[in-house]
Amino acid sequence: MISRGPLLKVRRAEIDDAAAIAKVHVATWRSTYGGMLPDDFLASLAEAGYEERWQRVLADESSRVYVAADGREVVGFASGGRERAGEDGYGGELYAIYVLQDAQGRGHGRSLVQAVTAGLRELDLSDMIVWVLRDNTGARNFYERLGGVYVRAQPITIGSALLEEVSYGWRSLDDVVY
Ligand SMILES: CC(C)(COP(=O)(O)OP(=O)(O)OC[C@H]1O[C@@H](n2cnc3c(N)ncnc32)[C@H](O)[C@@H]1OP(=O)(O)O)[C@@H](O)C(=O)NCCC(=O)NCCS
Structure with missing residues:
Protein backbone atom coordinates (compact mmCIF):
# COMPACT_ATOMS: atom_id res chain seq x y z
CA MET A 1 0.00 0.00 0.00
CA ILE A 2 1.26 3.47 -0.88
CA SER A 3 0.26 6.07 1.69
CA ARG A 4 0.40 9.85 1.54
CA GLY A 5 -1.06 11.00 4.81
CA PRO A 6 -3.76 9.31 6.81
CA LEU A 7 -6.59 9.69 4.29
CA LEU A 8 -5.05 9.33 0.83
CA LYS A 9 -3.98 5.91 -0.26
CA VAL A 10 -3.67 3.65 -3.26
CA ARG A 11 -4.58 0.01 -2.75
CA ARG A 12 -5.32 -3.12 -4.75
CA ALA A 13 -8.97 -3.11 -5.85
CA GLU A 14 -11.37 -5.77 -4.55
CA ILE A 15 -14.54 -7.15 -6.17
CA ASP A 16 -16.60 -4.89 -3.91
CA ASP A 17 -14.94 -1.85 -5.51
CA SER A 31 -15.44 15.06 -18.01
CA THR A 32 -12.39 14.07 -20.08
CA TYR A 33 -13.84 13.24 -23.47
CA GLY A 34 -16.53 15.92 -23.92
CA GLY A 35 -15.74 17.47 -27.31
CA MET A 36 -13.52 14.49 -28.27
CA LEU A 37 -16.20 11.77 -28.34
CA ARG A 53 -17.44 -5.45 -16.62
CA TRP A 54 -15.21 -4.41 -13.71
CA GLN A 55 -16.47 -7.33 -11.62
CA ARG A 56 -15.25 -9.68 -14.36
CA VAL A 57 -11.89 -7.89 -14.61
CA GLU A 73 -14.27 7.50 -1.26
CA VAL A 74 -12.73 5.99 -4.39
CA VAL A 75 -11.50 8.96 -6.45
CA GLY A 76 -9.46 7.14 -9.09
CA PHE A 77 -8.40 3.81 -10.49
CA ALA A 78 -5.79 2.31 -12.78
CA SER A 79 -5.27 -1.09 -14.34
CA GLY A 80 -2.49 -2.90 -16.14
CA GLY A 81 -1.25 -6.25 -17.28
CA ARG A 82 0.15 -8.08 -20.29
CA GLU A 83 0.29 -6.01 -23.48
CA ARG A 84 -2.83 -6.84 -25.52
CA ALA A 85 -2.11 -6.15 -29.17
CA GLY A 86 1.28 -7.69 -29.89
CA GLU A 87 3.19 -4.40 -29.97
CA ASP A 88 6.81 -5.08 -30.78
CA GLY A 89 9.14 -4.59 -27.84
CA TYR A 90 6.52 -4.25 -25.09
CA GLY A 91 5.24 -6.96 -22.74
CA GLY A 92 3.44 -4.78 -20.19
CA GLU A 93 0.63 -2.28 -20.60
CA LEU A 94 -1.05 0.42 -18.55
CA TYR A 95 -4.62 -0.29 -19.65
CA ALA A 96 -6.43 2.60 -17.98
CA ILE A 97 -5.95 5.39 -15.47
CA TYR A 98 -8.69 7.79 -14.40
CA VAL A 99 -8.91 10.25 -11.51
CA LEU A 100 -12.08 12.26 -10.79
CA GLN A 101 -11.77 15.81 -12.09
CA ASP A 102 -11.99 17.37 -8.63
CA ALA A 103 -9.24 15.08 -7.32
CA GLN A 104 -6.77 15.60 -10.18
CA GLY A 105 -3.41 17.29 -9.68
CA ARG A 106 -2.95 15.95 -6.15
CA GLY A 107 -0.58 13.06 -6.84
CA HIS A 108 -3.16 10.27 -7.22
CA GLY A 109 -2.15 9.62 -10.84
CA ARG A 110 1.52 9.29 -9.96
CA SER A 111 0.72 6.90 -7.06
CA LEU A 112 -1.56 4.82 -9.28
CA VAL A 113 1.17 4.44 -11.92
CA GLN A 114 3.58 3.44 -9.16
CA ALA A 115 1.11 0.75 -8.03
CA VAL A 116 0.57 -0.52 -11.59
CA THR A 117 4.31 -0.80 -12.24
CA ALA A 118 4.65 -2.83 -9.03
CA GLY A 119 1.80 -5.04 -10.27
CA LEU A 120 3.46 -5.50 -13.67
CA ARG A 121 6.64 -6.61 -11.90
CA GLU A 122 4.59 -9.18 -9.95
CA LEU A 123 3.43 -10.49 -13.33
CA ASP A 124 7.09 -10.72 -14.45
CA LEU A 125 6.70 -7.85 -16.89
CA SER A 126 9.52 -5.35 -17.16
CA ASP A 127 8.29 -2.59 -19.47
CA MET A 128 5.10 -0.66 -20.17
CA ILE A 129 3.16 0.91 -23.02
CA VAL A 130 0.04 3.07 -22.81
CA TRP A 131 -2.39 4.27 -25.49
CA VAL A 132 -4.04 7.68 -25.27
CA LEU A 133 -6.27 9.69 -27.60
CA ARG A 134 -4.13 12.04 -29.65
CA ASP A 135 -6.17 15.06 -28.54
CA ASN A 136 -6.04 14.19 -24.84
CA THR A 137 -3.21 16.63 -24.17
CA GLY A 138 -3.65 16.51 -20.38
CA ALA A 139 -2.93 12.80 -20.18
CA ARG A 140 -0.19 13.06 -22.80
CA ASN A 141 1.54 15.71 -20.68
CA PHE A 142 1.19 13.42 -17.66
CA TYR A 143 2.83 10.47 -19.47
CA GLU A 144 5.59 12.72 -20.78
CA ARG A 145 6.13 14.06 -17.25
CA LEU A 146 6.57 10.43 -16.11
CA GLY A 147 9.24 9.84 -18.74
CA GLY A 148 7.12 8.09 -21.37
CA VAL A 149 8.64 8.12 -24.85
CA TYR A 150 6.33 8.60 -27.85
CA VAL A 151 6.02 5.30 -29.77
CA ARG A 152 3.52 5.69 -32.64
CA ALA A 153 -0.01 6.65 -33.73
CA GLN A 154 -2.89 4.53 -35.04
CA PRO A 155 -6.59 4.97 -35.84
CA ILE A 156 -9.24 3.96 -33.30
CA THR A 157 -13.05 3.83 -33.50
CA ILE A 158 -14.99 4.76 -30.34
CA GLY A 159 -18.77 4.75 -30.72
CA SER A 160 -19.33 6.37 -34.10
CA ALA A 161 -16.14 8.47 -33.94
CA LEU A 162 -13.07 7.74 -36.03
CA LEU A 163 -10.13 9.06 -34.02
CA GLU A 164 -6.42 8.71 -33.62
CA GLU A 165 -4.59 7.36 -30.59
CA VAL A 166 -0.91 7.58 -29.79
CA SER A 167 1.26 5.47 -27.53
CA TYR A 168 3.97 6.17 -25.00
CA GLY A 169 6.43 3.57 -23.82
CA TRP A 170 8.90 2.89 -21.05
CA ARG A 171 11.44 0.28 -22.21
CA SER A 172 12.14 -0.49 -18.58
CA LEU A 173 9.86 0.04 -15.59
CA ASP A 174 12.95 1.60 -13.97
CA ASP A 175 12.60 4.42 -16.52
CA VAL A 176 9.33 5.68 -15.02
CA VAL A 177 10.10 9.08 -13.51
CA TYR A 178 8.17 9.85 -10.35
C1 LIG B 1 -3.99 11.99 -16.35
C2 LIG B 1 -4.33 11.76 -14.88
C3 LIG B 1 -4.50 10.25 -14.61
C4 LIG B 1 -3.17 12.28 -14.02
O1 LIG B 1 -3.49 12.07 -12.67
P1 LIG B 1 -3.34 13.28 -11.61
O2 LIG B 1 -3.67 12.75 -10.28
O3 LIG B 1 -4.12 14.43 -12.10
O4 LIG B 1 -1.77 13.60 -11.75
P2 LIG B 1 -0.70 13.84 -10.57
O5 LIG B 1 -1.25 14.87 -9.62
O6 LIG B 1 -0.27 12.54 -9.99
O7 LIG B 1 0.49 14.49 -11.41
C5 LIG B 1 1.74 13.86 -11.63
C6 LIG B 1 2.61 14.79 -12.44
O8 LIG B 1 2.06 14.89 -13.77
C7 LIG B 1 1.79 16.26 -14.06
N1 LIG B 1 0.50 16.37 -14.75
C8 LIG B 1 -0.64 15.74 -14.44
N2 LIG B 1 -1.64 16.10 -15.26
C9 LIG B 1 -1.10 17.01 -16.08
C10 LIG B 1 -1.62 17.80 -17.14
N3 LIG B 1 -2.91 17.71 -17.50
N4 LIG B 1 -0.79 18.64 -17.79
C11 LIG B 1 0.50 18.76 -17.40
N5 LIG B 1 1.06 18.04 -16.41
C12 LIG B 1 0.27 17.18 -15.76
C13 LIG B 1 1.66 16.94 -12.71
O9 LIG B 1 1.96 18.32 -12.81
C14 LIG B 1 2.67 16.19 -11.88
O10 LIG B 1 3.98 16.65 -12.10
P3 LIG B 1 4.73 17.64 -11.04
O11 LIG B 1 4.70 16.94 -9.73
O12 LIG B 1 6.07 17.81 -11.64
O13 LIG B 1 3.90 18.90 -11.02
C15 LIG B 1 -5.62 12.50 -14.45
O14 LIG B 1 -5.43 13.87 -14.61
C16 LIG B 1 -6.85 12.06 -15.18
O15 LIG B 1 -7.55 11.14 -14.75
N6 LIG B 1 -7.19 12.71 -16.32
C17 LIG B 1 -8.40 12.46 -17.04
C18 LIG B 1 -8.51 11.05 -17.55
C19 LIG B 1 -7.45 10.66 -18.54
O16 LIG B 1 -7.16 11.39 -19.47
N7 LIG B 1 -6.88 9.46 -18.33
C20 LIG B 1 -5.88 8.90 -19.22
C21 LIG B 1 -6.54 8.21 -20.37
S1 LIG B 1 -5.34 7.49 -21.47
Missing part, protein backbone atom coordinates in the same frame (compact mmCIF):
# COMPACT_ATOMS: atom_id res chain seq x y z
CA ALA A 18 -16.53 -2.59 -8.91
CA ALA A 19 -19.45 -0.18 -8.39
CA ALA A 20 -17.19 2.67 -7.22
CA ILE A 21 -14.79 2.08 -10.11
CA ALA A 22 -17.69 2.10 -12.59
CA LYS A 23 -18.88 5.40 -11.14
CA VAL A 24 -15.44 6.99 -11.56
CA HIS A 25 -15.15 5.41 -15.01
CA VAL A 26 -18.35 6.99 -16.34
CA ALA A 27 -17.82 10.38 -14.63
CA THR A 28 -14.23 10.74 -15.87
CA TRP A 29 -15.06 9.63 -19.42
CA ARG A 30 -17.70 12.39 -19.51
CA PRO A 38 -19.80 12.14 -29.58
CA ASP A 39 -22.22 13.54 -26.95
CA ASP A 40 -24.74 10.72 -27.51
CA PHE A 41 -22.04 8.13 -26.92
CA LEU A 42 -20.97 9.77 -23.64
CA ALA A 43 -24.60 10.14 -22.56
CA SER A 44 -25.21 6.44 -23.22
CA LEU A 45 -22.47 5.21 -20.86
CA ALA A 46 -24.15 3.27 -18.06
CA GLU A 47 -22.63 2.60 -14.66
CA ALA A 48 -24.45 -0.73 -14.31
CA GLY A 49 -22.83 -2.13 -17.46
CA TYR A 50 -19.38 -1.02 -16.36
CA GLU A 51 -19.92 -2.42 -12.86
CA GLU A 52 -20.44 -5.89 -14.36
CA LEU A 58 -11.43 -7.95 -10.83
CA ALA A 59 -12.16 -11.67 -10.69
CA ASP A 60 -9.41 -12.37 -13.23
CA GLU A 61 -5.95 -12.60 -11.68
CA SER A 62 -4.16 -11.98 -14.99
CA SER A 63 -4.39 -8.20 -14.64
CA ARG A 64 -3.97 -5.77 -11.77
CA VAL A 65 -6.40 -3.03 -10.71
CA TYR A 66 -5.76 -0.36 -8.07
CA VAL A 67 -7.92 2.35 -6.58
CA ALA A 68 -6.95 5.73 -5.17
CA ALA A 69 -9.02 6.41 -2.06
CA ASP A 70 -9.58 9.64 -0.19
CA GLY A 71 -10.89 8.37 3.10
CA ARG A 72 -13.63 5.91 2.13
Whole structure:
Protein backbone atom coordinates (compact mmCIF):
# COMPACT_ATOMS: atom_id res chain seq x y z
CA MET A 1 0.00 0.00 0.00
CA ILE A 2 1.26 3.47 -0.88
CA SER A 3 0.26 6.07 1.69
CA ARG A 4 0.40 9.85 1.54
CA GLY A 5 -1.06 11.00 4.81
CA PRO A 6 -3.76 9.31 6.81
CA LEU A 7 -6.59 9.69 4.29
CA LEU A 8 -5.05 9.33 0.83
CA LYS A 9 -3.98 5.91 -0.26
CA VAL A 10 -3.67 3.65 -3.26
CA ARG A 11 -4.58 0.01 -2.75
CA ARG A 12 -5.32 -3.12 -4.75
CA ALA A 13 -8.97 -3.11 -5.85
CA GLU A 14 -11.37 -5.77 -4.55
CA ILE A 15 -14.54 -7.15 -6.17
CA ASP A 16 -16.60 -4.89 -3.91
CA ASP A 17 -14.94 -1.85 -5.51
CA ALA A 18 -16.53 -2.59 -8.91
CA ALA A 19 -19.45 -0.18 -8.39
CA ALA A 20 -17.19 2.67 -7.22
CA ILE A 21 -14.79 2.08 -10.11
CA ALA A 22 -17.69 2.10 -12.59
CA LYS A 23 -18.88 5.40 -11.14
CA VAL A 24 -15.44 6.99 -11.56
CA HIS A 25 -15.15 5.41 -15.01
CA VAL A 26 -18.35 6.99 -16.34
CA ALA A 27 -17.82 10.38 -14.63
CA THR A 28 -14.23 10.74 -15.87
CA TRP A 29 -15.06 9.63 -19.42
CA ARG A 30 -17.70 12.39 -19.51
CA SER A 31 -15.44 15.06 -18.01
CA THR A 32 -12.39 14.07 -20.08
CA TYR A 33 -13.84 13.24 -23.47
CA GLY A 34 -16.53 15.92 -23.92
CA GLY A 35 -15.74 17.47 -27.31
CA MET A 36 -13.52 14.49 -28.27
CA LEU A 37 -16.20 11.77 -28.34
CA PRO A 38 -19.80 12.14 -29.58
CA ASP A 39 -22.22 13.54 -26.95
CA ASP A 40 -24.74 10.72 -27.51
CA PHE A 41 -22.04 8.13 -26.92
CA LEU A 42 -20.97 9.77 -23.64
CA ALA A 43 -24.60 10.14 -22.56
CA SER A 44 -25.21 6.44 -23.22
CA LEU A 45 -22.47 5.21 -20.86
CA ALA A 46 -24.15 3.27 -18.06
CA GLU A 47 -22.63 2.60 -14.66
CA ALA A 48 -24.45 -0.73 -14.31
CA GLY A 49 -22.83 -2.13 -17.46
CA TYR A 50 -19.38 -1.02 -16.36
CA GLU A 51 -19.92 -2.42 -12.86
CA GLU A 52 -20.44 -5.89 -14.36
CA ARG A 53 -17.44 -5.45 -16.62
CA TRP A 54 -15.21 -4.41 -13.71
CA GLN A 55 -16.47 -7.33 -11.62
CA ARG A 56 -15.25 -9.68 -14.36
CA VAL A 57 -11.89 -7.89 -14.61
CA LEU A 58 -11.43 -7.95 -10.83
CA ALA A 59 -12.16 -11.67 -10.69
CA ASP A 60 -9.41 -12.37 -13.23
CA GLU A 61 -5.95 -12.60 -11.68
CA SER A 62 -4.16 -11.98 -14.99
CA SER A 63 -4.39 -8.20 -14.64
CA ARG A 64 -3.97 -5.77 -11.77
CA VAL A 65 -6.40 -3.03 -10.71
CA TYR A 66 -5.76 -0.36 -8.07
CA VAL A 67 -7.92 2.35 -6.58
CA ALA A 68 -6.95 5.73 -5.17
CA ALA A 69 -9.02 6.41 -2.06
CA ASP A 70 -9.58 9.64 -0.19
CA GLY A 71 -10.89 8.37 3.10
CA ARG A 72 -13.63 5.91 2.13
CA GLU A 73 -14.27 7.50 -1.26
CA VAL A 74 -12.73 5.99 -4.39
CA VAL A 75 -11.50 8.96 -6.45
CA GLY A 76 -9.46 7.14 -9.09
CA PHE A 77 -8.40 3.81 -10.49
CA ALA A 78 -5.79 2.31 -12.78
CA SER A 79 -5.27 -1.09 -14.34
CA GLY A 80 -2.49 -2.90 -16.14
CA GLY A 81 -1.25 -6.25 -17.28
CA ARG A 82 0.15 -8.08 -20.29
CA GLU A 83 0.29 -6.01 -23.48
CA ARG A 84 -2.83 -6.84 -25.52
CA ALA A 85 -2.11 -6.15 -29.17
CA GLY A 86 1.28 -7.69 -29.89
CA GLU A 87 3.19 -4.40 -29.97
CA ASP A 88 6.81 -5.08 -30.78
CA GLY A 89 9.14 -4.59 -27.84
CA TYR A 90 6.52 -4.25 -25.09
CA GLY A 91 5.24 -6.96 -22.74
CA GLY A 92 3.44 -4.78 -20.19
CA GLU A 93 0.63 -2.28 -20.60
CA LEU A 94 -1.05 0.42 -18.55
CA TYR A 95 -4.62 -0.29 -19.65
CA ALA A 96 -6.43 2.60 -17.98
CA ILE A 97 -5.95 5.39 -15.47
CA TYR A 98 -8.69 7.79 -14.40
CA VAL A 99 -8.91 10.25 -11.51
CA LEU A 100 -12.08 12.26 -10.79
CA GLN A 101 -11.77 15.81 -12.09
CA ASP A 102 -11.99 17.37 -8.63
CA ALA A 103 -9.24 15.08 -7.32
CA GLN A 104 -6.77 15.60 -10.18
CA GLY A 105 -3.41 17.29 -9.68
CA ARG A 106 -2.95 15.95 -6.15
CA GLY A 107 -0.58 13.06 -6.84
CA HIS A 108 -3.16 10.27 -7.22
CA GLY A 109 -2.15 9.62 -10.84
CA ARG A 110 1.52 9.29 -9.96
CA SER A 111 0.72 6.90 -7.06
CA LEU A 112 -1.56 4.82 -9.28
CA VAL A 113 1.17 4.44 -11.92
CA GLN A 114 3.58 3.44 -9.16
CA ALA A 115 1.11 0.75 -8.03
CA VAL A 116 0.57 -0.52 -11.59
CA THR A 117 4.31 -0.80 -12.24
CA ALA A 118 4.65 -2.83 -9.03
CA GLY A 119 1.80 -5.04 -10.27
CA LEU A 120 3.46 -5.50 -13.67
CA ARG A 121 6.64 -6.61 -11.90
CA GLU A 122 4.59 -9.18 -9.95
CA LEU A 123 3.43 -10.49 -13.33
CA ASP A 124 7.09 -10.72 -14.45
CA LEU A 125 6.70 -7.85 -16.89
CA SER A 126 9.52 -5.35 -17.16
CA ASP A 127 8.29 -2.59 -19.47
CA MET A 128 5.10 -0.66 -20.17
CA ILE A 129 3.16 0.91 -23.02
CA VAL A 130 0.04 3.07 -22.81
CA TRP A 131 -2.39 4.27 -25.49
CA VAL A 132 -4.04 7.68 -25.27
CA LEU A 133 -6.27 9.69 -27.60
CA ARG A 134 -4.13 12.04 -29.65
CA ASP A 135 -6.17 15.06 -28.54
CA ASN A 136 -6.04 14.19 -24.84
CA THR A 137 -3.21 16.63 -24.17
CA GLY A 138 -3.65 16.51 -20.38
CA ALA A 139 -2.93 12.80 -20.18
CA ARG A 140 -0.19 13.06 -22.80
CA ASN A 141 1.54 15.71 -20.68
CA PHE A 142 1.19 13.42 -17.66
CA TYR A 143 2.83 10.47 -19.47
CA GLU A 144 5.59 12.72 -20.78
CA ARG A 145 6.13 14.06 -17.25
CA LEU A 146 6.57 10.43 -16.11
CA GLY A 147 9.24 9.84 -18.74
CA GLY A 148 7.12 8.09 -21.37
CA VAL A 149 8.64 8.12 -24.85
CA TYR A 150 6.33 8.60 -27.85
CA VAL A 151 6.02 5.30 -29.77
CA ARG A 152 3.52 5.69 -32.64
CA ALA A 153 -0.01 6.65 -33.73
CA GLN A 154 -2.89 4.53 -35.04
CA PRO A 155 -6.59 4.97 -35.84
CA ILE A 156 -9.24 3.96 -33.30
CA THR A 157 -13.05 3.83 -33.50
CA ILE A 158 -14.99 4.76 -30.34
CA GLY A 159 -18.77 4.75 -30.72
CA SER A 160 -19.33 6.37 -34.10
CA ALA A 161 -16.14 8.47 -33.94
CA LEU A 162 -13.07 7.74 -36.03
CA LEU A 163 -10.13 9.06 -34.02
CA GLU A 164 -6.42 8.71 -33.62
CA GLU A 165 -4.59 7.36 -30.59
CA VAL A 166 -0.91 7.58 -29.79
CA SER A 167 1.26 5.47 -27.53
CA TYR A 168 3.97 6.17 -25.00
CA GLY A 169 6.43 3.57 -23.82
CA TRP A 170 8.90 2.89 -21.05
CA ARG A 171 11.44 0.28 -22.21
CA SER A 172 12.14 -0.49 -18.58
CA LEU A 173 9.86 0.04 -15.59
CA ASP A 174 12.95 1.60 -13.97
CA ASP A 175 12.60 4.42 -16.52
CA VAL A 176 9.33 5.68 -15.02
CA VAL A 177 10.10 9.08 -13.51
CA TYR A 178 8.17 9.85 -10.35
C1 LIG B 1 -3.99 11.99 -16.35
C2 LIG B 1 -4.33 11.76 -14.88
C3 LIG B 1 -4.50 10.25 -14.61
C4 LIG B 1 -3.17 12.28 -14.02
O1 LIG B 1 -3.49 12.07 -12.67
P1 LIG B 1 -3.34 13.28 -11.61
O2 LIG B 1 -3.67 12.75 -10.28
O3 LIG B 1 -4.12 14.43 -12.10
O4 LIG B 1 -1.77 13.60 -11.75
P2 LIG B 1 -0.70 13.84 -10.57
O5 LIG B 1 -1.25 14.87 -9.62
O6 LIG B 1 -0.27 12.54 -9.99
O7 LIG B 1 0.49 14.49 -11.41
C5 LIG B 1 1.74 13.86 -11.63
C6 LIG B 1 2.61 14.79 -12.44
O8 LIG B 1 2.06 14.89 -13.77
C7 LIG B 1 1.79 16.26 -14.06
N1 LIG B 1 0.50 16.37 -14.75
C8 LIG B 1 -0.64 15.74 -14.44
N2 LIG B 1 -1.64 16.10 -15.26
C9 LIG B 1 -1.10 17.01 -16.08
C10 LIG B 1 -1.62 17.80 -17.14
N3 LIG B 1 -2.91 17.71 -17.50
N4 LIG B 1 -0.79 18.64 -17.79
C11 LIG B 1 0.50 18.76 -17.40
N5 LIG B 1 1.06 18.04 -16.41
C12 LIG B 1 0.27 17.18 -15.76
C13 LIG B 1 1.66 16.94 -12.71
O9 LIG B 1 1.96 18.32 -12.81
C14 LIG B 1 2.67 16.19 -11.88
O10 LIG B 1 3.98 16.65 -12.10
P3 LIG B 1 4.73 17.64 -11.04
O11 LIG B 1 4.70 16.94 -9.73
O12 LIG B 1 6.07 17.81 -11.64
O13 LIG B 1 3.90 18.90 -11.02
C15 LIG B 1 -5.62 12.50 -14.45
O14 LIG B 1 -5.43 13.87 -14.61
C16 LIG B 1 -6.85 12.06 -15.18
O15 LIG B 1 -7.55 11.14 -14.75
N6 LIG B 1 -7.19 12.71 -16.32
C17 LIG B 1 -8.40 12.46 -17.04
C18 LIG B 1 -8.51 11.05 -17.55
C19 LIG B 1 -7.45 10.66 -18.54
O16 LIG B 1 -7.16 11.39 -19.47
N7 LIG B 1 -6.88 9.46 -18.33
C20 LIG B 1 -5.88 8.90 -19.22
C21 LIG B 1 -6.54 8.21 -20.37
S1 LIG B 1 -5.34 7.49 -21.47
